[in-house]
Amino acid sequence: VWLHKLGSDQSDDTCMYHEKDDTFSLGLHASESKQYLFVGSGSKNTSFIFYLDIPNQSKELAVLTPRVDGIDTTASHRGNHFYITRRSEEFYNSELVACPLNNVAETTVLLPHRESVKIQDVQLFENHIAVYERENGLPKATVYRLPGTGEAVGQLQGGRAIDFIDPAYAVEPEPSQFHSNVVRFYYSSMRTPPSIFDYDMDTGVSVLKKIDTVLGGFDVSNYVTERKWAAASDGTQIPMSILYRKDMLKLDGSDPMLLYGYGSYEICIDPTFRGSRFSLVDRGFVYVIAHIRGGGEMGRNWYEDGKLLKKKNTFTDFIACAEHLIENKYCTKEKLCINGRSAGGLLMGAVLNMRPDLFKAAVAGVPFVDVLTTMLDPTIPLTTAEWERSGVTQGKKNTTIT
DSSP: OEEOOTTSOGGGOEEOOOOOOTTOEEEEEEOTTSSEEEEEEEOSSOEEEEEEETTTTOOSOEEEEOOOTTOEEEEEEETTEEEEEEEOSSSTTOEEEEEETTOTTOOEEEEOOBTTEEEEEEEEOSSEEEEEEEETTEEEEEEEEOOOTTSOOOSOOSOEEOOOSSSSOEEEEOOOOTTOSEEEEEEEOSSSOOEEEEEETTTOOEEEEEEOOOTTTOOGGGEEEEEEEEEOTTSOEEEEEEEEETTTOOOSSOSOEEEEEOOOTTOOOOOOOOGGGHHHHTTTOEEEEEOOBTBSTTOHHHHHTTSGGGTHHHHHHHHHHHHHHHHTTSOOGGGEEEEEETHHHHHHHHHHHHOTTSOSEEEEESOOOOHHHHHTOTTSTTHHHHHHHHTEETTEEOSOOO
16 A cells, blocks of 8 residues: 655655555545545455544554454444444454544444344444344344434444335445435345435435336336245255246246355345346246355354355255255246356256256356365465465365365
């Protein structure tokens, strides 16, 4: 990270920080208040943050959160406090804390760690904070009113949850104005086109500002989304998101189905809108996303329970979802097609070998099926960054990968 003064010669630039660990990457972002610049260095399991005081034209980075193995932090600023989301082995779903600008070691818990709720993101405003979380496999957004800028902060109380209309959906924060009482967010479901809403944090009213136009006579009332659960081999309940055309579903086993899965890297495969799916759905297909372990839909442990020595759970979860759908007559083996890309392509290869009798057809897009050879070659781009979460130590195989 270099500091350059506009109008000065480049030779006068100063290096503020140099990350020498190949498994770490640097990122910069300004606080919503535009008062501080945060410089973060992070690996797949650890991150730490420096800050730069912009109004005072600081020329040196100060440590906000130290580098501690297994501790992952993100930060922002409002008034007299920094706000920090912090994840650790103990607080695996993250906690939200605040610390005074003049004593960053003195933290106050605003939202404690909860086993069933994962803090995904936060947006700070002059008078409010919007917290994006995951609970029971679904995203949620809650807004809280904050005390005055000069007042003490404490545990957040009296939050107001934003309501959403579909049983399964996707929600993400959109850029908003720090001095506003309106938070803007993205919303969609498998039947609801991408939409932008403005939510008034004082009145609790949502206003639709934009919705994508879908060509071809699309009518949302023709389609149904459902959320179902399948029991895995160890009893764990696996969520599924389902889309079908309500005037075509027979539910007698004769419907064709495309079942999609990924289950890696703590990535949440939320049920967003994809216009291309309706080419199949309008011809009678049922489309299903299996939210299997290895992803992040059900919190951090959902990811931990689907990697390394527990990676097999990803595959058996997918098989359990397929069997549940067949048992409940959404399809039959003869009508069941499956799809996965990249790490989802690894899933395809695994389940086809484990249960070749269960599927009629499979589409494996850019399948990541030669994992050992790939992860042991440090010359391949992006490989070294994955060693930490793939069980590789200094380029040598340590345990089961992915």
